[in-house]
Amino acid sequence: MTRPLEIEAEPGRARRLLGSLLRPHRASAALAMLLVLGENAAHLAGPLLIAGALDSGIPAAVKGDPVPMVWFVAGYAVSALLTAGLRWGFLLVSGGVGQSVLIDLRGRLFTHSQRLSLSFHQSYTSGKMIARATSDIDTLSDLIDEGLDGLISSVLTIIGVTALMLALDYRLALIVLAGFVPLVVATVVFRRESAKSYRRTRTEIAKVITHFTETMTGVRAVQAYRREARNAKVLDEHNDGYRLAQNRSTTVLGAYLVVLRVVGTLSFVAVLALGAWMVSENEIAVGVLAAFLIYVRRFYDPLDQIGNFLNTYASATAALEKISGVLAQDPSVPEPARPTPLGEARGELRMSSVSFRYSERTPVVLAELDLHVPAGQTIAVVGATGAGKSSLVKLFARFYDPATGVVSLDGIDLRRLGEDDLRAAIVMVTQESFLFTGSVAENIALGKPSAERSEIEAAARAVGAHEFISALPRGYDTDVHKHGSRLSAGQRQLVAFARAFLADPAVLILDEATSSLDIPTERAVQDALETVLRDRTAVIIAHRLSTVLIADRVLVMDKGVVTEDGSPEELLSNGGEFAALHTAWTTSLA
Structure with a gap:
């Protein structure tokens, strides 16, 4: 009896596959980057305009000169409109790239699976192949539709916010950046544990789909031999394995997000306390402190998004490992590099x-x-x-x-x-x-x-x-x-x-x-x-x-x-x- 084929994960194979899928869309990806850069620049201008309104616009208005305040308010409105418009353009471009990548991957998988030899298909069940073409590609779709978008915006926001905080007050900025030390450690641990969890998740969902496919294909035999209860029990076992794997993934993500929130809250409290003292000592203006506190919040909110991205990325990487494993299989009955012409066959x-x-x-x-x-x-x-x-x-x-x-x-x-x-x-x-x-x-x-x-x-x-x-x-x-x-x-x-x-x-x-x-x-x-x-x-x-x-x-x-x-x-x-x-x-x- 042929043993079910298990394809081992190979380091870097999933990333190479993702790179090959994105390579034909470099121009569109570059346009998407420009759009998201503009969006983040417009978005980050908001707190600076608020600081200007507090420190310059309001005092001028009190003295009877409303023009500076009008300019600050108008500038804030323009930044909001630019943020929304550039966001819309980014979603259109990135969405087109994402769908093209998924269509390309699905086509590659289907075409390659047809070329693979009979020996492969007899040992690699149809249920596993269906899992590769459905749930695994759907997981990659989640990464492309939501994850990459959130990652790019978050990274650019963190870089921009860091630069602005350093420009506003380097002492307060150093307090915020000190929180990066425990976050880096937590991120390394999270990536390792989530990768293991999601590999298990992809394996367990493939078992569910395989069992479901086999049951529906052989439904007449199931009914003839009254196997419904036994098949339902087997499905419950596979579902329970999938549930446990998913619970493990959720626990790992939850622990990581808790670390992010605790570090973010402590940083915010420390900046607020030190900033209030500095305002009382006339070392910084109230508007600067207000802008800084907004930036602190905008600094840690993207870290939440990065945490969610890393979670989605771990799941998608596990799925890509499975898909790339199939694509890496060579036919055991290969096509000759230089075929010999047959001509009109006689049949000997x-x-x-x-x-x-x-x-x-x-x-x-x-x-x-x-x-x-x-x-x-x-x-x-x-x-x-x-x-x-x-x-x-x-x-x-x-x-x-x-x-x-x-x-x-x-x-x-x-x-x-x-x-x-x-x-x-x-x-x-x-x-x-x-x-x-x-x-x-x-x-x-x-x-x-x-x-x-x-x-x-x-x-x-x-x-x-x-x-x-x-x-x-x-x-x-x-x-x-x-x-x-x-x-x-x-x-x-x-x-x-x-x-x-x-x-x-x-x-x-x-x-x-x-x-x-x-x-x-x-x-x-x-x-x-x-x-x-x-x-x-x-x-x-x-x-x-x-x-x-x-x-x-x-x-x-x-x-x-x-x-x-x-x-x-x-x-x-x-x-x-x-x-x-x-x-x-x-x-x-x-």
Whole structure:
């Protein structure tokens, strides 16, 4: 059994991903910085105008000269309007950048996940992938929409306020800046602890989504075996794990914010006490003290925002670590750097000294296998469950690469063929017969997206599917619904047959592709198969020996080794394992 894949966090990988996402938007980011600089400058001018009004405007007005006061009031109004307008512009620009980044990331993740090999998807659950594409990207959205905005404004405010406080009175400013020592220590501790907490949070929410996805996908089995209560209990356990992780994150954030508030309050009290004494000694003006106290408040309020940003950043970094981990995975079946052109495929297949295992931790499935399938030959592969039949055809389709040896098509190693040439030449129809949401015609046309309606209908006729499709409410335009649920299992397989036949490959692989057909439908497909398989190479895995008997050649496999190889007639006359399978099959029909 394949173990679930866990991708280890790598230092710096999440930051590199974020940098690559932001790099194409440098011009917009620069404009956003200019807007936020202007906004902060206008915002910081307010307390200075208040100080001027208190120390100059009011005394002048008392003496009968209201002009200075009017200018201070007008200046304050202009600063407020500029702050609001520049803020609006910043949100427009930064919002556009944020959405572009999220769309880019979601597209990268989706495109890359489709390129990853089958081995990855079998060990990395679909629920985890959904978690990466939904909750993890939503967390990054929170960082971009709110966190970065707050960080930029807060940092610029702190820098500006520090400069202004030093200009107003360096002695009072030093009292405020002294509070930075415990804040730096608290910030270092907070970043470390929040990072650990949010890594745990992303892991736990992925478990919730995975369990939910698996339950909904297998809801029929859940209901058939009355597993509802058990599944609800498992979900409660995962939810409890997520709750505990979230509580830990909230506790860490709360403790950090308490430190910020205590330090801020003590600094404010110290400035107020010392400032009042300095006013009484005529060392500073009342207006200067009033402006300074406003700046102290504006100095510590952004620190709260930075604390919230660090919390959001820790969560987003944990999410980005998960996403970047997926993006860092290389396909185990890579595209060749310089593909060898295939030309018009003939369909000759060959395995030379091929050994195969699914991973280093699993046993060998195929051992030193040599096999030649001439172009145009139909071979059937039979054997007990676990004999290696599906592994054989997966190598022919290059869903996996062999551990040793070479699998070739028309004398070319499959590892040297480009993906387009390979998939055009070799098509597999599996037992699942997966259909996408859309019309019947669209699902058949998957084999040849440029096909005309006449070609689609001709393919359906070739496999005996035209009659039932025509009887559907909208014929070929009927929506098959989710996973093809509108059609029966046999009808879905016929549509999958039509899809493969429309693709017109040189090699057609059928992996238990007739297992869901009833007897009347199977007989109709048998006639279609003999026509469609003519003049092309075919590899058929089937337990129903009625399908096997149309083959030119039969391979009997056992424990990854070919134990019998010959025509159906030869193997029946030899009285070996295939003859025993045939006897058991005919007896089951009696």
